[in-house]
Amino acid sequence: TKxxxxxIIEFLTKGPLDPNVEVVVGVPAIYLDYSREKLPKAIGVAAQNCYKVAKGAFTGENSTSMILDVGADWVIIGHSERRNVFGESDELVGEKVRHALESGLSVIACIGETLEERESGRTEEVVFRQTAAIHKAIGSGSWDKVVLAYEPVWAIGTGKTASPEQAQEVHAQLRKWxxxxxxxxxxxxxxxxxxxxxxxxxxxxLAKKEDI
Incomplete structure (x- = not known):
């Protein structure tokens, strides 16, 4: 709600932010315009999703041009709920990332394994596969506009958290990949x-870890 x-805006503007830290707020589409108007320009605004093409009959979706039109400069793509609730495939996530970058948006691309995948020892297999789909879509030249977000599905909103050591291990393996x-x-x-x-x-x- 507003x-x-x-x-959140009051909290973020109450004191000085570290100039070496980039702050971006991910906002539901209906509040993108409102948030951009209220937030200082130094704080980025991200849509939580976009579609993979510029135009067409895709009722309910948000195009990158709409996101840019209200002043947002980031988009979150491939969030675990988009993958696991709405059935978005690795390929679709890659296509969305490519289109968002081509449109001029910066991208927070999400990857992460389910509890079943972690317990079966498949964490690296899953996050490498998800990252490979992004690489296949965008090649090697656009990564300066991409932030990867490792979000283990089993730790989102559950109160369970990957230990700093677990998170660091995955991040380090991602960097090697x-x-x-x-x-x-x-x-x-x-x-x-x-x-x-x-x-x-x-x-x-978590922030103390070298690769986070």
């Missing part, structure tokens, strides 16, 4: 976020 958004499959430069420069039941109590320990 009241909840106002609370990027170095091998894309380039050393992309591996070292790409920001990889961790998401999943992050709180004020655990964020500092």
């Amino acid at each position: 009241n909840e958004i106002n609370g 990027l170095a091998k499959e894309v380039s050393e430069s992309v591996s070292s420069k790409t920001r990889i976020l961790y998401g999943g039941s992050v709180t004020a109590g655990n964020c500092k320990e």
Whole structure:
């Protein structure tokens, strides 16, 4: 709601933000315009989804031109709920990432495994496959506008959190994959976020890890 958004805005503008940290707020589409108007320009605004083509009869979807038109400059693509609730495939996520980048948006591309996949020892297989689909779609040249977000599905909204060590292990393996499959430069420069039941109590320990 607008009241909840106002609370977040008040929190973010109450004190100075670290100039070395880029802050982006992911907002439901219906509130993108409102949030962009209220937030300082230094804080980015991200849509939570977009479609893979510029125009067409896709009722209910949001085009990249609509997102840009209200002043948002980021889009989140491939969130676990889009993948697991709405059935978005790795291929579709890759196509969306490519179109968003071609449209001029920066992208937060989400990857992550389910509890079943983690317990069966398939975490790396899953996140490598998801990242490979993005690489196949965009090649090696657009990674400077991509932020990867590792969000283990089993840790989202459940109160369960990957330990800093678990998160670091996956992030480190992702960097190795990027170095091998894309380039050393992309591996070292790409920001990889961790998401999943992050709180004020655990964020500092997570942030201390080298690859997060």
